[in-house]
Amino acid sequence: MGAYTTYVQNRIVQAQYWHDPYQADDYKDKNIFLADLNNEKTQNDEYKTNLQKLENLVLVKFARDQMVVPRESEWFGFYPDENTTVVLDMKQTKLYKEDRIGLKGLKDAGKLKFIAIDGDHLRISNKDFVGKIVKPYLS
Structure with missing residues (x-):
């Protein structure tokens, strides 16, 4: 199964x-x-339109994540088809190049933010959570 x-x-x-x-x-x-x-089936333009309305899309990657494979997918990176030894950066993926959900548009508008946390999956200190996420983006 x-x-x-x-x-x-x-x-x-x-x-x-x-x-x-x-x-x-x-x-x-x-x-x-x-x-x-991710608009990898039928293109739904509403998904892209709605994502573009965000003030910021804040993507958090955990440097020692053992749950998400590959870790780079936390920043929309991924493997090419039929391969798990190479990891593509977000900008190299079809999802980004075709701007299927609006990532390229957000990046070009300066609204796509990348935060790296030195920890395992969802293990974030209060200091980092407040200092790197809450204060800059939610205050």
Whole structure:
């Protein structure tokens, strides 16, 4: 039973975030969340329009993350199809180049922010949370 079966997609939320570079077609055809949200199925211009309305999109990458693979996907980087030894920077991905969800537009407008935290998945000190996220972007 694989991550892209209907049974798994409808019952295990982590499977909805799974993007297997060796099963690109199954991901696009059968993933019920991430592929749609990233406009990798039918293009939904409303997703891009809504994202463009943000004042800032703040992306946080945890330097020692052991949950998210590859870590670079926290900043919209990812593997090329059929490969897990090379990781593409966000700007090298089809998602960015085609501006399918508005990342390129946000970057060009100076509204895409990248924060690196030295920690494991979602392990952030109060000091870093307040100093790097709350004060600059939520105050």
